[in-house]
Amino acid sequence: MTSCTANGFCYCVNDSLSAAIDKNVAQIRDRIARQKAAGKAIGYLSIPLSTTGGSYMGINKKVAEQSKARIERRFGPDAVWVLNPGEKDFTLPDDARGADYMLMWTKVLEGESGLGQDFDFIHFAGPSDFARFFSLHGRDDMKRLQRYYDRHSRLDPELSKVNRTLFRNYYALRASVAFSYGSHDEWNIMRAINQKRREADSKIGLPSQLGVLFDGQAVSPGLFEMPIGAGNAKACEVKG
Numbered sequence: 001m002t003s004c005t006a007n008g009f010c011y012c013v014n015d016s017l018s019a020a021i022d023k024n025v026a027q028i029r030d031r032i033a034r035q036k037a038a039g040k041a042i043g044y045l046s047i048p049l050s051t052t053g054g055s056y057m058g059i060n061k062k063v064a065e066q067s068k069a070r071i072e073r074r075f076g077p078d079a080v081w082v083l084n085p086g087e088k089d090f091t092l093p094d095d096a097r098g099a100d101y102m103l104m105w106t107k108v109l110e111g112e113s114g115l116g117q118d119f120d121f122i123h124f125a126g127p128s129d130f131a132r133f134f135s136l137h138g139r140d141d142m143k144r145l146q147r148y149y150d151r152h153s154r155l156d157p158e159l160s161k162v163n164r165t166l167f168r169n170y171y172a173l174r175a176s177v178a179f180s181y182g183s184h185d186e187w188n189i190m191r192a193i194n195q196k197r198r199e200a201d202s203k204i205g206l207p208s209q210l211g212v213l214f215d216g217q218a219v220s221p222g223l224f225e226m227p228i229g230a231g232n233a234k235a236c237e238v239k240g
Contacts, residue, residue, distance in 0.1 A: 002235040005106045006114035007192040009185070011099040012236035020092050021104045028083070028090065028108050032118045035081040042118055043071060043082040044109060046187070047125035048180035050098070054170030056162050061086040063125070063133045070132075071123055082123070083108075102185050102232040109189050115200060116193035119210060124183060126215025130175035142172050176215070181231030188227050195225075 003018075004010040013021075032042055047064045051057045064086035071082050085105055092100055111117045131141075134148055145168045153160040170179075177183030190210055198205040212219040 003103055004235075005103070006110045006112065007106075007189070007196065009102075009106050009110075009189060009192070009233045010235045011103045011106075011232060012234065013100045013103050014095060014097070017092060017096055017100050020096075021100065021107070024090055024092065024104055025107045029111075029118065032081075032083065036118070038081075040079060040081045041075070041120040043080060044119055044122045044186075045071070045082050045084050045086075045125065046122060046177050046180075046183045047086065047129070048175070048177065048183060049086050050180075050182075051158075051162065053174070053179070054162060054166030054168075055175070056159055056167065058156065058158060059133070059171075063130055066133055067123070067125055067129045098181055099232045102182055105182070105186065106189055106233075109186070110193065114193070114196055116190075116197075116210060121211030121213065122186070122190050123216075124177045124187065124212070124214045124219075126176045128215050130171055134171065136172075142168050145171050184228055184231035185233045188230065188233070191225065191227055 001013060001015040002010050003013050003015075035042060045064060045068055047060065047067065048055055049057055049060045049064070064084050068082045068084040072080050085101075090104075092104065109116055109119065109122075130136075134141075134145060136144060146164065149159070149162075149164050149167050153162075153164075177187070190212060194209040194212075197209050201208070212224040
């Protein structure tokens with residue numbers, strides 16, 4: 001079925017997962033509320049997670065954990081809390097697909113009003129987030145990635161299913177949100193939230209927008225007001 005959110009993002013989802021999605025959304029909002037009550041600014045980490053095109057979920061989840069910890073350390077763990085969508089507590093039943101997860105995360109990001117009131121900033125993961133994990137230093141990085149694969153694929157049967165060359169090329173050349181379906185949607189969700197904040201209040205809407213970081217650096221205003229190609233956001237196709 002097609003399910004749409006407060007800001008008009010529609011996904012073709014499994015209707016049997018509606019209760020599981022709503023349960024997760026409620027639990028995540030409750031966790032955010034506890035962190036906000038402690039006076040913390042709330043961030044969201046957008047990062048590729050799926051195993052596809054040479055990417056491997058087992059590694060991506062570790063990068064997500066590392067990135068969350070680094071961002072919180074940068075701003076201060078007493079002042080900032082980052083929501084990591086790769087945490088195991090946020091999983092859906094095994095038959096969930098990308099669109100099901102994106103419906104869940106879109107609801108979380110938008111909030112009931114579509115203004116994203118639970119969040120203060122969003123960090124889009126970039127090449128340096130992954131380079132830190134693999135200890136890449138800008139010299140012979142591809143060989144270092146091959147050695148990592150050779151060493152770890154012997155112990156991880158799921159990693160061994162990923163093509164070695166694709167693995168090397170992905171983490172050397174494409175490891176960032178630029179090549180993630182879900183992150184493309186999250187960029188457009190962020191843009192829609194900021195547009196709605198600007199339109200909601202002409203006096204403080206502009207300075208009240210979500211902060212936007214890519215690869216650890218602030219994104220220029222012109223860039224974060226521009227849409228990009230959709231990922232999973234589309235209605236179900238009508239047959240016949």
